[in-house]
Amino acid sequence: MKQSRRIVLGITGGIAAYKAAELARLLLKQGIEVQVAMTEAATHFITPATLQALTARPVWIDQWQDAQGMTHIHGSRSADAIVIAPASADFIAKLANGQADDLLSTLCLARDCPLLVAPAMNRQMWANAATQRNVQRLAADGATLLGPDSGPQACGEEGLGRMLEAAELARDVLAFLEGKTARGDVGLKSDLQSDLPDLRGVKILITAGPTYEAIDAVRGITNRSSGKMGYAVAQAALEIGAEVTLVSGSVALTPPRGAQVVNVVSAVEMFEAVKREVARADIFIGVAAVADYRVAQTSTQKIKKSDAALTLQLVPNPDILAYVAALPRPPFCVGFAAESEKLRAHAAAKRKKKNVPLLAANLAQDAIGNDDNELLLFDAAGEHRLPRADKLDLARALLRHVVTLYQKGKKK
Ligand code: C5P
Secondary structure, eight states: OOOOEEEEEEEOSSTTHHHHHHHHHHHHHTTEEEEEEEOTGGGGTSOHHHHHHHHTSOOBOOTTSSTTOOHHHHTTTTOSEEEEEEEOHHHHHHHHHTOOOSHHHHHHHTOOSOEEEEEOOOHHHHHSHHHHHHHHHHHHTTOEEOOOEEEEOTTSOEEEEEOOOHHHHHHHHHHHHTTOSSSOSOOOOHHHHHHSOOOTTOEEEEEESBOEEESSSSOEEEOOOOSHHHHHHHHHHHHTTOEEEEEEOSOSSOOOTTOEEEEOOSHHHHHHHHHHHGGGOSEEEEOOBOOSEEESSOOSSOOOOOSSOOOOOEEEOOOHHHHHHTSSSOOEEEEEEEESSOHHHHHHHHHHHHTOSEEEEEEHHHHTTOSEEEEEEEETTEEEEEEEEEHHHHHHHHHHHHHHHHHHHHHO
C-alpha cells in the first residue's frame, strides 16, 4: 500500500496566488495531504478561508498564533516537501539569504525536507541580476525550481516569470514525490491527464541549434540559429512526461532540467549522435539548423591570409532527418523548415521529399534568434496554423499536434 504523503504548500504575495487553490485541489485529489501556510502579503490576493475550505485544515499565517509558538519547527517535520507556489521575488530573496521573519520563511529555514519553489513575478523582476543570483544560490543550496514559464503577464507585459499552470505544478510535485527528476512516470489520476497531452514512457530525440563546420583552426561556417526553438520543444516534451534526449549544437542556453544532452559541433557529429540514439526513440524532432555543406579539406592550422583568391571546396552534409525517416522502422518524424520566401510551396515540397509525416515551417527572418514565432504545420490532412506566440507556448502547441498524430499512428 502507498504511504500517505504530505506537503506544506507555501503561498506568497503575488497575483498567481489564485492558482495555488487549484494546485491544492489537484494534489488533494491525488491523495496528498496539503497543509497551507501563507505570508501576510498572500492574504491580500487569496483568502485563507478559500484554502481552509479546500484543505479542511486551518491555514498557518501568523507565527505568534499558536500557544507554544513551535509551528515553525514542527510544521515541516512530517512533511515530504515544502512547495512554495507562487514564490515572489521577495520571498526568493529571503530564502536565498536564510532570512526568517515570518512563519513561512521560518518554516523553510527550519525544515528537514526538500524545498520546491515555483517563481512568479514580472519579467523584469525575474531577469534582474539580483533575482537570478538568488535563484542560482537557491538551486545550489538544493532547492528544486519549478518554472517559471513565459507568456502574458497580469501586468500586461509578456515574457518569462509567469508561474506554471496548476496542472503542470501538480505533475511536477507528484513526479518529485515519486523520486523522479523530470515530469516522469508517476501514477497520475485521470483529471490531470486530461488537462495535458501525455507522453509518459515515450522517448523523444530532438536536434537543436546550429552546426559549425570548421574551415581551419579558427574559422568556420555556421547557421544563425539560437537553439531557442529546439530547447523549447525539449522543455515542452519534458513537461508532458516524455524522456528527452537533446542533441545540441553550440548554443548559449541552459538545457531544460531532466533532458539528456549530447553536445556536438559539426553536422557529422550530430549525425553520429543521432545514429547512436535513434534506435531507442519513439519520436524524432529535427529542429537543428544543420549546415548543408562542410569544407572538403579542413586545415588544422590557421590558413594564412594572402592577396590571392581562396577557393574552398564544399561537400554536402548528410541529411539527418531524411536518414531517420528512411530507416526500416523509423520513429515518428517531425521536420522543421525555415524558408525566406514561398513558405507554403517550399515546406509542402520538403515534407514530401524528406518523407516525414509532419513538417513545421516558419519564415527564417521571423524565427531566428527571436523569443516568439509562428508556425505552419503540414501533415497528411493539410495545413494548420499555430499563431504567433512565445516559443515555449508554440512548442507546447506543436507537441499537442505531434501527440495526436503519434497516437493515431500507433492505433493503426
Ligand atoms: O533541407 P532543410 O535544411 O531545409 O530541412 C530542414 C529540416 O531537415 C530540419 O528539420 C532540419 O533539422 C533537418 N535537417 C537535417 N539534416 C540536414 C539538413 C536538415 O536533419 N543535413
